[in-house]
Amino acid sequence: MTVNTERYILVLQTFWTALSARRAVQQDEQWFQQDGATPHIIISTLAWLERRFVGRLISQRRVPDFRIHRILKYNVYRNNPQTIEELETAITQHIRRIKKRRVCKGN
Numbered sequence: 342m343t344v345n346t347e348r349y350i351l352v353l354q355t356f357w358t359a360l361s362a363r364r365a366v367q368q369d370e371q372w373f374q375q376d377g378a379t380p381h382i383i384i385s386t387l388a389w390l391e392r393r394f395v396g397r398l399i400s401q402r403r404v405p406d407f408r409i410h411r412i413l414k415y416n417v418y419r420n421n422p423q424t425i426e427e428l429e430t431a432i433t434q435h436i437r438r439i440k441k442r443r444v445c446k447g448n
Contacts, residue, residue: 349380350389357393368393374410377401409439 342348360366373394375381382401390398399409416435422428 344378344380346380346383346386350386353386353389372397372399374399412439 360368360371371394373390375390377400380386387398387400387403390400391403413432413435417428417431420431422431
């Protein structure tokens with residue numbers, strides 16, 4: 342089955358519903374990251390995601406962009422994690438080291 346925009350949005354809706362059902366999850370604090378596959382960056386898909394992940398979407402043609410991926414890849418893989426647990430721990434540690442920047446709208 343080919344993934345087209347309609348099917349991708351259906352998968353996203355299923356994900357969003359499942360995320361909503363989790364009691365410990367604060368949806369307004371969740372980020373979403375995706376690659377630049379065509380169904381992912383179509384205007385209707387990006388609009389759907391932006392309504393749910395306001396200011397927290399990492400995608401091609403959106404800010405923040407994939408620079409974070411390159412930074413994490415460099416920092417995480419140079420320590421050569423051997424298990425999924427080591428990989429998750431390294432990613433979490435490096436993300437926590439990233440300083441938050443204030444973004445002023447209109448500037």
